[in-house]
Amino acid sequence: MSALKVLGRAGSINVRKVLWTCVELGLEFEREERDWRSPEFLALNPNGLMPVLLDGPDFVLWESNTICRYLVGREGRVDLLPAAPRERALVERWMDWQATELNNSWRYAFMGLVRKSPTHQDVSLQHASIESWNRHMAMLEAQLRATGGFVAGPRFSLADVVIGLSTHRWRAMPMARPELPAVETYYQRLVARPGFRVHGPGAGP
Structure with a gap:
């Protein structure tokens, strides 16, 4: 099972950024919808906004463009985000x-x-x-x-x-x-x- 989990609606444009980035990187991931009003979700992102990325048991990231940057850096894809x-x-x-x-x-x-x-x-x-x-x-x-x-x-x-x-x-x-x-x-x-x-x-x- 993939360690990457993307929380958010498939139709959300900000969630779709992350999903497309995962495809470009060839990453396996799970997408899961959560109730953004729930205390459990607000503990992950106090803004109450999607997407949220869970990478393993102890890393939580929100803000869609930041998530995309993180994933590209994680995979060392300088063709998508240069190092210089x-x-x-x-x-x-x-x-x-x-x-x-x-x-x-x-x-x-x-x-x-x-x-x-x-x-x-x-x-x-x-x-x-x-x-x-x-x-x-x-x-x-x-x-x-x-x-x-x-x-x-x-x-x-x-x-x-x-x-x-x-x-x-x-x-x-x-x-x-x-x-x-x-x-x-x-x-x-x-x-x-x-x-x-x-x-x-x-x-x-």
Whole structure:
């Protein structure tokens, strides 16, 4: 039985980052759903958020991008997260951008239009979220045109795991979006990867 356990819903975009990373690394793992409100879960992550990684009996980690970094480092995969400080920083810059800028741009629109959250039904705020989301995706378009391949450069990296899933969500949204040809070409590159097919298009928006 695998010592790795990923706690969280299969449809959660943050859980899917970790699951796709595990596929890229060829890791065996178990995924398990837990009640995030339970005292047992809150003892693992006091934020009450998924995912949580359990690696053996005594190591608990939360925050999805941190979990992905940990797993890649654990396996010594410098192709996905370089060891050299400058090259690593270029990958981590885009990972942090995804977590702090890109995610924040789409959250209101996604919660209102897809999750149908009653507290996200202000149409003006939905439109503002869509506008911000499209503006951030235009930034990604410019970056992909510059690299000619993937987010942080010509080769696939951990930045593509986290931004690739956000790109899938953007394409799947019931909203107006601009034509971004470099983003579309990038998306088709990702579809060639088995882990993305399962945990991107195969897992929902």
